Amino acid sequence: MxxxxxxxxxxxxxxxHTGRKVCTSVGTVAGAASGVAAASTGARIGATVGAIAGPAGSALGGLTGALLGGVVGAIAGGSAGAALGDFVDDNILxxxxxxxxxxxxxxxxx
Ligand SMILES: [Zn+2]
The missing domain is CATH 2.20.70 (Ubiquitin Ligase Nedd4; Chain: W;)
Structure with a gap:
């Protein structure tokens, strides 16, 4: 085009791309926040799986699960925000x- x-x-x-930048930031933060909230589940699963390897594995598994929850949430939120931002850019701003x-x-x- x-x-x-x-x-x-x-x-x-x-x-x-003002809308895209703003919405991507907001989406990333919101996604990370919800990801961290969901991370307690990830931490619990990680701790359970890690427990097979002993107490150290349990702690490591819990940490990994929490980190993954936050990162995955941030990426998902950022992508959703970017898509929304593109829409705002194209149609409103x-x-x-x-x-x-x-x-x-x-x-x-x-
Ligand atoms: Zn001109």
Whole structure:
């Protein structure tokens, strides 16, 4: 897709992705928070599995389970946030700026 400024027909267009950046950050934090909440389950499972290897394995397994919960949650939240941010950028915000005349505009992607 070649973008063109609706004002001066320039093709020197910059995309801001403001919504994407904001939503990705918010999604990552929210996802990590819910991931950490779910991590207690992961920690319990990890501790149970790790217990086979003894007390050290139990502690290590619990830690691994908690970490995995947080990381997986953050990634899932970040992806969801990025998708939402793209939608906001495309449909709500003036996501594009003309580098020649400074005009900002949004584009119908369909
Ligand atoms: Zn322009």
């Amino acid at each position: 070649i973008l063109q400024c609706p004002g001066c027909r320039s093709t020197r267009i910059a995309a801001h 003036d996501n594009f700026e003309c580098l020649d005349c400074g005009h900002t505009f949004s584009v119908d992607t369909d």
